[in-house]
Amino acid sequence: xxxxxSFKGYAERVNKKLDGYLTAQGSLIxxxxxxxxxxxKRFRPVLTYAVANAFxxxxxxxxxSACAVELIHAYSLIHDDLPAMDDDDIRHNQPACHKKFGxxxxxxxxxxxxxxxxxxxxxxxxxxxxxxxxxxxxxxxxSFEMAEGQSIDLSVVSQAIDIETxxxxxxxxxxxxxxxxxxxxxxxSSKCGVDDVKILNEFSKxxxxxxxxxxxxxxxxxxxxVLGKKQNxxxxxxxxxxxxxxxxxxxxxxxxELYNRAQEKLRDLSVNADELQALxxxxxxxxx
Amino acid sequence: xxxxxSFKGYAERVNKKLDGYLTAQGSLIxxxxxxxxxxxKRFRPVLTYAVANAFxxxxxxxxxSACAVELIHAYSLIHDDLPAMDDDDIRHNQPACHKKFGxxxxxxxxxxxxxxxxxxxxxxxxxxxxxxxxxxxxxxxxSFEMAEGQSIDLSVVSQAIDIETxxxxxxxxxxxxxxxxxxxxxxxSSKCGVDDVKILNEFSKxxxxxxxxxxxxxxxxxxxxVLGKKQNxxxxxxxxxxxxxxxxxxxxxxxxELYNRAQEKLRDLSVNADELQALxxxxxxxxx
Numbered sequence: 001x002x003x004x005x006s007f008k009g010y011a012e013r014v015n016k017k018l019d020g021y022l023t024a025q026g027s028l029i030x031x032x033x034x035x036x037x038x039x040x041k042r043f044r045p046v047l048t049y050a051v052a053n054a055f056x057x058x059x060x061x062x063x064x065s066a067c068a069v070e071l072i073h074a075y076s077l078i079h080d081d082l083p084a085m086d087d088d089d090i091r092h093n094q095p096a097c098h099k100k101f102g103x104x105x106x107x108x109x110x111x112x113x114x115x116x117x118x119x120x121x122x123x124x125x126x127x128x129x130x131x132x133x134x135x136x137x138x139x140x141x142x143s144f145e146m147a148e149g150q151s152i153d154l155s156v157v158s159q160a161i162d163i164e165t166x167x168x169x170x171x172x173x174x175x176x177x178x179x180x181x182x183x184x185x186x187x188x189s190s191k192c193g194v195d196d197v198k199i200l201n202e203f204s205k206x207x208x209x210x211x212x213x214x215x216x217x218x219x220x221x222x223x224x225x226v227l228g229k230k231q232n233x234x235x236x237x238x239x240x241x242x243x244x245x246x247x248x249x250x251x252x253x254x255x256x257e258l259y260n261r262a263q264e265k266l267r268d269l270s271v272n273a274d275e276l277q278a279l280x281x282x283x284x285x286x287x288x
Numbered sequence: 289x290x291x292x293x294s295f296k297g298y299a300e301r302v303n304k305k306l307d308g309y310l311t312a313q314g315s316l317i318x319x320x321x322x323x324x325x326x327x328x329k330r331f332r333p334v335l336t337y338a339v340a341n342a343f344x345x346x347x348x349x350x351x352x353s354a355c356a357v358e359l360i361h362a363y364s365l366i367h368d369d370l371p372a373m374d375d376d377d378i379r380h381n382q383p384a385c386h387k388k389f390g391x392x393x394x395x396x397x398x399x400x401x402x403x404x405x406x407x408x409x410x411x412x413x414x415x416x417x418x419x420x421x422x423x424x425x426x427x428x429x430x431s432f433e434m435a436e437g438q439s440i441d442l443s444v445v446s447q448a449i450d451i452e453t454x455x456x457x458x459x460x461x462x463x464x465x466x467x468x469x470x471x472x473x474x475x476x477s478s479k480c481g482v483d484d485v486k487i488l489n490e491f492s493k494x495x496x497x498x499x500x501x502x503x504x505x506x507x508x509x510x511x512x513x514v515l516g517k518k519q520n521x522x523x524x525x526x527x528x529x530x531x532x533x534x535x536x537x538x539x540x541x542x543x544x545e546l547y548n549r550a551q552e553k554l555r556d557l558s559v560n561a562d563e564l565q566a567l568x569x570x571x572x573x574x575x576x
Contacts, residue, residue: 027439079399084372084391103372104442107395111367112435114399118406119428122421129417133410136424140407147400151315154392 003278006053007046013059014045014066021067021120031101031109032116036074039092039228043283044069044181047207050279051185051200054271055192064124065135065184071117072143072177078110080150086237093228114143127188134187142180149173158238163245167209174215175208182207196270203265210258211283216241217251218288227288259284291566294341295334301347302333302354309355309408319389319397320404324362327380327516331499331571332357332469338567339473339488342559343480352412353423353472356405360431360465363401366394368438374525381516402431415476422475430468437461446526451533455497462503463496470495484558491553498546499571504529505539506576515576547572 015037022033045066052062081088081096082103089099098106121135149172156169182204186192192200216234220243224231234241242251263280266273303325310321333354340350369376369384370391377387386394409423437460444457470492474480480488504522508531512519522529530539551568554561 027436027443079395082392082395084395104370105439107367107370107372108435108439108442110399111402112432112439114402115428115432115435118424119432122424122428129421132421133417136406136410140403140410144400144403144407147396147403148315151393151396151400154396155315 003275004282006275007050007279007282010046010049010066011042013049013063014042014070017063017067018070021071021116028105028109028112031097031105032113034100035078035091035097035109036071036113038094040070040074041286041288042070043211044073044177046279047178047181048185048188050276051182051192052188054269054273054276055186055189055196056271057185057189057191061126061188062185064121064127065139065188068117068121068135068139069177069181069184071113071120072139072146075110075113075117076146076150076177078106078113082106085150085154086233088229088233090224090229093225117143131187135184138180138183138187142176145172145176149176153239156240159240161240161245166240166242166245170209170212171205174212175205178208178211179204191271193270195268199265199268203262206258206262206265207280207283210255210262213242213251213255213258214283214286216243217248217255218286220248222288256284291563292570294563295338295567295570298334298337298354299330301337301351302330302358305351305355306358309359309404316393316397316400319385319393320401322388323366323379323385323397324359324401326382328358328362329574329576330358332361332465334567335466335469335495336473336476338564339470339480340476342557342561342564343474343477343484344559345473345477345479349414349476350473352408352415353427353476356409356423356427357465357469357472359401359405359408360427360434363398363405364434364438364465366398366401370394373438373442374521376517376521378512378517381513405431419475423472426468426471426475430464433460433464437464441527444528447528449528449533454528454530454533458497458500459493462500463493466496466499467492479559481558483556487553487556491550494546494550494553495568495571498543498550501530501539501543501546502571502574504531505536505543506574508536510576544572 018036022029022036048066048069049059049062052059077091078097080086081091082098089096097109118136121139122132124132149169152169153173182200186197186200218227219234220232222231242254246254259280263277266276306324310317310324336354336357337347337350340347365379366385368374369379370386377384385397406424409427410420412420437457440457441461470488474485474488506515507522508520510519530542534542547568551565554564
């Protein structure tokens, strides 16, 4: 089966839904649409759909969660790119939000998108209130942890830290929302039992860490036109990274092992996990 | 009856609850506590408690909402004070969050507080899921509108705008969260019927606008040591304000009329509104 086309389908589906949520008039609509609809791999919503699909869950129940995780991700990128934060001018091969709309509007665009993410979920009448509450419990926690992770990230610039501190930072900064994307898919799936949830939980931790280590490696190896943002931005900012702490070869080995371990865990699921396996394999070989 | 002491009691209650929510370790805890627990009138939570009290609602049901509106308010002040926004260095008679912790951590502190506000509400097990969803529908919308209002505020700096544009901006920037504080109190009160909700809705609109016009007036009339922030900050920033558009005397007349109208509306409530009347009267004569 060609899973690549199904992943593409998920990304197109979330793009269409996001476009639908970003139609109301208002002073932030232009900057929100600019940042949210300009591109991005849609990896988080694709994960949510893929998990839900493994359990044959109706996608009409999944759309709001898929959009919500992407809106949180989009808000975090806008704030991360700000001059006071990572000071990145390019995002998705176009000027970052603050370069296009100014810093003040970029801050507010991020603020608005965070509120909108929760608003989208809380108003999904396809889901009963209990389910919405469970989803929101995960998403609010992940969003808070993400802010904490970014705060640690900025506080360790130019510092010699150990691998455990780096891991904790990444677990919050990147891992929390990635795990959440998987957990929302699980929570939405009535056929996903307690054991499956446990497996997906472990799976999501490995994926989250692997993804971030890989990001660190790609930041070193990938040219800007492929990456969609500046190359070597971590080194330029004296950020502690996996390649810096472990070396490039060890870092590559490290994320590859994590992806392999994640794939092995999927074998214990009570349902066919071929599509999720294919998704991990695709991640494994991603170039940006 | 001495309502002043009951308002003081509400403020103390929300302070204690906020303190309880801000105890977990983490990289943002110091800056969150600095900004949230440093003062502030707690006007929004006091409104929520006062509305709930009018309908004899158990305050254990109200605490999470009271904290949530204050957390949203606190986050908005931190972001508003940033150099790229209103560029205010003093808040609650102490250095603003970004002066104390730097811009990056201030942005993240605000981001974290917004997430925390929703997290507090979504995890309140005193409330059934349906009620939590209703409260969150109001709060997410208000939080989004507040970001929009601030965006309009910044876009009209140095511009000649008409009173309707100013009113629309204020309705979103200040009015949305104030109205929400009242509506949450109503939603939490089982004895608050449809007619009462309608009255409180109208009431909240008048209060919201009156409060903002009064803020504009106080910004001109009140010295920094009383205001807790810089005097004449609006004029210094070329912001269109009510005093600028209508003159000081007309502005004073305007917010006084709105407060009077709000008090009249309270008379139609199905319950005793003496405490709410006293709260409006206290607002009417506030000096900061």
